Amino acid sequence: MQRYNPKDIEPKWQQQWAESKIYEATEDATKPKKYILEYFPYPSGAAMHVGHVRNYTIGDVLARFNRQRGYNVLHPMGWDAFGLPAENYAIKTGISPRQAIDQNTTKFKAQLTQMGFSYDWSREIDSTDPAYYRWTQWFFLMLFRRGLAYQQESLQWWCPVDKTVLANEQVENGHCWRCGSEVEKKALKQWFFKITDYADRLSEDLDNVNWSDSIKSMQRNWIGRSNGAEISWQVCDKEGHETGVSFDTFTTRKDTIPGVTFIVVAPEYERLDELTADDHHARVHSYRQDALRLTDVQRQEDKAKSGVFTGRYAKNPFNGDIVPIYIANYVLAGYGTGAVMGMGGHDERDREFSLRHDIPVKITTEVPEEYQDLSSTKVWAAKQGKQINSGAPYDGMENLDAGRLIFEKMAAAGTARDKTNYKMRDWLISRQRYWGAPIPIIHCEKDGPVAVPDDQLPVVLPELDTFEPSGDGRSPLARVPEFVNTTCPKCGGPAERETDTMDGFACSSWYFLRFADPHNNDQPFDADKAKFWLPVDDYIGGAEHAVMHLLYARMWTKVMYDEGMIDFVEPFTTLRNQGMILAPDGAKMSKSKGNTIEPGVLIDQGYGADAIRIMEMFIGPWNQAANWSVEGMGGAYRFLQRVWTLVQEFTDRERGEADSSELLRACHKAIKKITSDIEALNFNTAIASLMELTNELFKLKAADNYAAAAWQDTLVTVTQLLAPFAPHIAEELWQQLNQDGSVHTSDWPVANDRYLVDDTLRVAVQVNGKLRGELQVAVSTTEDEIVALAQADPKVAPHVAGKQIRKTVYVPGRLVNFVVG
């Protein structure tokens, strides 16, 4: 008997599938389409580990299952290859990013192929290919034309190690998302995409996508829409003489306006001088300089709420109160107006500031006893209660009603207006690095920033010998005169090219559309093809993209919709976030820790790709984290080996009129269960059912009670059910069972209810809810008969004998419960 040896069969079928092109998708409208996509990877030089494999396996199981179920499946793969790792590698080794990426994609592709993933490689794309980034540049210009790409000089996050600016989304807790070093602020002129224009739609359209609540709430949180009011204040001196300067603050608590006891502005506040008295300039400026030198992390560590008085006051537009103006580093410059009304009564931070600087505190909402000590930092922040200390007619009202009235009065006087603010900032997309798509803009002294004409795209990234960033805020491209010096497309005069490149997230904001039409040289994609395949039906990836890629891609999609290029507003109908695979000890797998488990190694050890795939899917629910188990890997292999053995030991000898009903029942029960399990993404229980069926087949084989034809049919069915999970062994056994074509293009089995009817029922018998016995009865037994049998059952009788049965509950076909008392 031939033993199960994955090394003999897996490479063979991988080659066969590639040659027969069975996974290539065409726009065949006779079948419903299904676009299944995994986030296209960064082809790093490191081997992929079993955590990555889980992601691709989920996608591949869905792709294969849907193909067998009659869908026209698009399952493409490509490379998100611009970005720092390749460039840093180039600096270190002298190998150009282009060469490194080419080597890595070859390696990465081999690893994916080795796992038997059913990608349509004819659609492979590479974001660093000029044929691709030409269209990334084209989209940049579309955004530019629509006023959604603009340049602005301001303080930006700057990573001192990577020597480039970063988007807000790429700063994690004050550290660079790539290298982990602490970021700084630097005043630079940068390119932005105006994602804030889309804040409302990005927030609201989340209602219409099938994403997990956690990702949705992460996005909503990040966008951070809050409705409130903008209030105008007049600057004055201590006696209330106005200086003629006014400024605005933002609040979400209109009801607390009567309780404002100070104003505080951020150190970066642009009009700080206008809010500062002459004799306070020195102190205010020294505080400002100190604050600006601090990194964001250091500033957040200032829990003591430092700050200094500006010497000026502001007049409360609601009640005329004169309150001091401070500068303090706990106020964020980039949110709202950069100036905040302080009310220590109901805000913890303001309370702390008030206590530190001896500012009186005034509460405007009735608070419980334990919060009445105003010298404590314990603040009653609940949003509802009775209004107090605000005068008539407000005192005694519900505070929210009072707030509305206060606002109406101020709005009528022109000192307040409705305002919505967002935590999200515009997306900073320029990078001072070499390895990215050049921003297709030409700077002309006369015409300003001018779009590179379409027919001059792509602006090709020149080949360089050194990629070292200079750190002076300009990219290495600035050192290439033949790249920089050009002529203005408008006036023909001498001009300079933009030397910054685009954030890699620009490339990944539209790649899912390119897969619909990957080789188009006339446009980013053909509208009909996009309409055929998009939106993506199942998008599978980790949660780490929640507020970056997934937000950016959604914005671009909406811009394309506004441009009339596509007819949908959300790119990813269903999003699936797989759980992380951790090392056996529960630690995160990483190359630096040296605890990665690589599929290539497991394949070399003889487990094979199929067993790895089974293990990945069986280890637990697909969307929960799981610890890798070395022993579990053996179990996955053993399971496949048992299936293999069943087919090898199949002999076609005559069995006469053997009764196959048990066999057929087991088989069709499994079909039904596995089908609904995969539909619900319960991959682990689908595999458990396959294991159960296999165990059942071994028992039936030992009993030797089945007809040969039914046995053959069952084995064929098993290969089909196994095919999405373990495609190689399924294909091999399919062939051994003399089936035509490929198991992967075969029709998914359908359960026949005829085989599922049982002739006996098992009914549990409870007394007062406690299990006391079990009945085996014919299906035809009536309720009365079952109750009588239950009562008479030797295990049940002692518990009911001599007691009064007060109630009998019968759940048809399941249980009888006697309530005795």
Place this chain on the structure above:
RNA sequence: GGGCGAGUGGCGGAAUUGGUAUACGCGGCGGACUUAAAAUCCGCUGGCCUUAACAGCCUUGAGGGUUCGAGUCCCUCCUCGCCCACCA
């Protein structure tokens, strides 16, 4: 501090609408085969009491509640994970 999610055997995990808790796998124990081992096949495996079986009692983070019946529903609490975090 805010948001999201999770607590079930020695371990990973199963349990339709509330209806026989612990499927399936790992690990462990025993058996068959073998000169022997590996591999393979078969059986047992939540805890307590019991020589053992039968029977009984207990058990889904803790405590209460609803119900004939709760892992599942409600309330209170505890623990852990992830994300965001001075956003006024």
